[in-house]
Amino acid sequence: MSSYTHETFISPFTWRYGSPAMRSLFSEQEKRRLLRQIWIALATAQKKASLVTDEQLSELIAHKDDIDIDRATAIEAEIRHDLMAEIKTYAEQCPKGGSIIHLGATSMDVLDNMDALRLRQATLLIIEKTKVLLKAFQEKMEAYAESPCMAFTHIQPAEPTTIGYRFAQSAQDLVEDLKALQEVAASIRGKGIKGAVGTSASYTELLKGRGMTAFELEHEVMTSLGLGSFTASTQVYPRKQDWRIVTALSGLCCTLYKFALDFRLLQSPPIGEWSEPFGEKQVGSSAMPFKRNPINCEKIDSLCRFVSSQSEVLWQNAASTMLERTLDDSANRRVTLPECFLATDEVLTTATKIVTGMQIHESGVKRNLATYGLFAASERLLMELGRRGANRQEMHELIRHYSLKAWAEVQEGQVNTLAEMLSSDRTVLSFMQEEEVLQSLNAEEYVGDAPLRTRMVIQEVEAALS
Numbered sequence: 465m466s467s468y469t470h471e472t473f474i475s476p477f478t479w480r481y482g483s484p485a486m487r488s489l490f491s492e493q494e495k496r497r498l499l500r501q502i503w504i505a506l507a508t509a510q511k512k513a514s515l516v517t518d519e520q521l522s523e524l525i526a527h528k529d530d531i532d533i534d535r536a537t538a539i540e541a542e543i544r545h546d547l548m549a550e551i552k553t554y555a556e557q558c559p560k561g562g563s564i565i566h567l568g569a570t571s572m573d574v575l576d577n578m579d580a581l582r583l584r585q586a587t588l589l590i591i592e593k594t595k596v597l598l599k600a601f602q603e604k605m606e607a608y609a610e611s612p613c614m615a616f617t618h619i620q621p622a623e624p625t626t627i628g629y630r631f632a633q634s635a636q637d638l639v640e641d642l643k644a645l646q647e648v649a650a651s652i653r654g655k656g657i658k659g660a661v662g663t664s665a666s667y668t669e670l671l672k673g674r675g676m677t678a679f680e681l682e683h684e685v686m687t688s689l690g691l692g693s694f695t696a697s698t699q700v701y702p703r704k705q706d707w708r709i710v711t712a713l714s715g716l717c718c719t720l721y722k723f724a725l726d727f728r729l730l731q732s733p734p735i736g737e738w739s740e741p742f743g744e745k746q747v748g749s750s751a752m753p754f755k756r757n758p759i760n761c762e763k764i765d766s767l768c769r770f771v772s773s774q775s776e777v778l779w780q781n782a783a784s785t786m787l788e789r790t791l792d793d794s795a796n797r798r799v800t801l802p803e804c805f806l807a808t809d810e811v812l813t814t815a816t817k818i819v820t821g822m823q824i825h826e827s828g829v830k831r832n833l834a835t836y837g838l839f840a841a842s843e844r845l846l847m848e849l850g851r852r853g854a855n856r857q858e859m860h861e862l863i864r865h866y867s868l869k870a871w872a873e874v875q876e877g878q879v880n881t882l883a884e885m886l887s888s889d890r891t892v893l894s895f896m897q898e899e900e901v902l903q904s905l906n907a908e909e910y911v912g913d914a915p916l917r918t919r920m921v922i923q924e925v926e927a928a929l930s
Contacts, residue, residue: 475803477802477803477806477807481767481806481807481809481810482805482806482807482809482810483589483809483810483813485589486586486589486805486806486809487806489582489585489586489589489805490582490586490801490802490805490806492533493531493533494582495578495582496531496533496536496550497528497529497531498578498581498582499547499550499574499575499578500524500528500529500531500554501528501689502573502574502577502578502685502689503524503554503565503566503574504521504524504525504528505684505685505688505689506566506567506568506569506573506574506657506685507520507521507524507561507564507565507567508521508684508685508688509681509684509685509688510564510567510568510681512676512684513671513674513675513676513681514674515564515567515670515671515674516561516564516567517560519560519561520558520560520561520563520564521561522561523558523559523560523561524554524558524561524565526558527554527557527558530557532553532557535553535556536549536550536552536553537549539552539553547571547574547575551565551566567670568659568666568667568670569657569659569666570659570660570666570699572655572699572700572789573655573656573657573658573659576654576655576700576701577654577655577656577686577689577691577693579654579797579801580652580653580654580655580691580701580705581654581689581691583652583706583709583801584649584652584691586805587645587648587649587652587709587712587805588649589805589809590645590713590716590805590808590809590812591642591645591646591649593809593812593813593816594638594641594642594645594716594812595642595928595929596812596816597638597812597815597816597819598635598638598639598642598925598928598929599925599929600816600819600820601631601634601635601638601819601925602635602922602925602926602929603820604627604628604631604819605628605631605632605635605918605919605921605922605925606628606922607628608626608627608628608631608824609626609628609629609915609918609919609922610626610628610911610915611626611627611628611829612624612625612626612627612829612833612837612907612908612909612910612911613625613626613627613630613737613829613832613833614829614832614833614836614837614907615630616729619729621832621835621836621839621840622840623840623843623910624833624837624840624841624907624908624910624911625911625914626911626914626915626918627824627829628914628915628918629911629914629915629917629918630726631918632917632918632921632922634719634720634722634723635921635922635924635925636921636924637718637719637722638716638719638925639921639924639925639928640715641712641715641716641719642928643928644712644715644716645712645713645716647712648708648709648712651705651708652691652692652705652709653691653692653693653694653701653705654686654689654691654692654693654694654701655693655694655697655700655701656682656685656686656693656694656697656701657678657681657682657685657686657693658678658682658697660699661698661699661788661789662696662697662698662699662788664678664679664682667681667682698785698787698788698789699788699789700785700789702782703778703781703782703785703793704782706778706781706782706797706801707775707778707779707781707782709801710771710774710775710778710800710801710804711775713771713804713805713808714771714772714774714775716808716812717767717768717771717772717807717808717811718768718772720764720768720811720812720815721764721765721768721769721772723764723815724758724760724761724762724764724765724768724815724818725761725765727740727758727761727818727822728758728761728762728765731756731758731761735828735832736825736828736831737824737825737828737829737832738822738823738824738825739756739758739822739823739825740756740758740759740760740761740818740821740822741760741817741818741821741822741823742756760814760817760818761818763810763814764811764814764815764818767807767808767810767811768807768811770803770807771804771807771808771811774800774803774804777796777800778800781793781796781797833907833908834880834907835874835880836874836880837907837908837910838870838880838882838883838905838907839867839870839871839882840907840910841904841905841906841907841910842863842866842867842882842886842905843910844904844905844910845863845886845892845901845904845905846859846860846863848896848900848904849892849895849896852895852896853895854895858891859891859892862889862891862892863886866882866885866886866889867882869885870882870885882905883901883902883905886901886905887901887902887905
């Protein structure tokens with residue numbers, strides 16, 4: 465077997481991105497272990513039809529973990545067929561049982577069922593990590609449900625919201641992503657045991673006079689594997705399944721891309737409300753020692769962008785499978801499917817680290833509220849003046865006049881004097897006391913039902929996690 469070191473190209477997913485559990489699942493070792501599991505399940509079912517002896521089956525079981533990738537690689541170099549190389553390697557280890565390995569099967573009877581088993585397990589790993597992240601969001605929503613902050617539309621200061629409500633937007637989407645992943649995981653099926661073009665012709669011939677139909681054989685094998693199968697297939701399971709799985713991953717990545725992008729904006733010094741965890745010895749820039757770049761959020765966005773782009777590859781695989789089988793999906797599936805899962809796995813790990821360890825800078829939050837919140841709270845004053853009988857259009861023009869003046873001051877770096885101007889205006893004071901005007905201009909109280917809605921999302925998260 466070749467030795468892979470840092471002296472040659474290796475994928476960043478081999479050592480930089482993805483958890484050990486996900487890397488192990490998509491390893492060659494695990495792939496070959498699953499292949500042998502399927503061959504044993506096939507032989508077990510065929511023994512019931514008296515096609516395989518107890519001794520042959522026992523030998524296959526005894527050597528199921530004796531994976532020898534070096535030997536299989538050497539054989540493949542000669543015969544140019546990776547699955548047959550693995551069959552020959554296994555057969556060499558089983559002098560009695562080797563002759564019945566893969567009996568009646570075509571390559572994809574084994575490979576596609578192996579893929580389905582692995583994809584399901586990978587999806588379940590993603591589901592569990594999504595739940596961990598959702599729990600982290602829940603804790604942040606509970607802690608900051610009523611904490612006011614400035615909201616932005618068009619990347620411009622708008623009206624106040626709460627920090628918890630901002631988290632609730634992502635958490636709400638994550639709940640939907642979790643449901644989509646759970647539905648996909650439950651729907652994953654293998655090809656089944658159907659032979660070269662999906663008609664089970666080889667098994668039908670093999671089982672003549674054996675008291676077992678090809679359909680019954682398939683049921684025995686797939687039940688043993690704990691995996692459903694498609695009713696109809698060609699040489700492969702419908703490639704639209706791959707597209708559905710990665711589309712669900714892409715949906716999850718869409719949610720986390722937006723969260724990380726918003727985080728990057730909130731970490732920028734002009735806003736300065738959030739920041740990523742930053743290690744004591746962490747270096748932000750090779751040139752600028754003062755930098756604290758949002759590298760984790762940027763990594764999330766980079767990997768999410770990658771996952772999103774792979775949906776198109778799998779769409780093409782599904783749409784371009786001509787007639788009963790073409791092999792033009794094989795090479796890209798070896799890359800796309802593992803890397804989409806490894807990328808999503810890394811995104812979830814990083815997002816959880818960010819959410820649990822992030823800092824929320826109260827000074828920045830209050831500064832933005834003091835600077836820009838007054839403008840939004842002037843709407844609250846307008847509503848109160850209208851409630852007390854003032855002419856809405858006249859009050860709107862009056863507030864607009866003072867707001868533009870105050871905005872010009874703020875743009876010049878001066879203190880926002882809008883509250884002072886409005887609370888001393890004679891027309892305004894003819895309807896309200898000075899203290900009442902100032903109270904109406906308290907932006908921290910102008911968050912509507914954001915705290916209530918945040919708690920409603922918390923309940924949705926709790927239901928999704930139960």
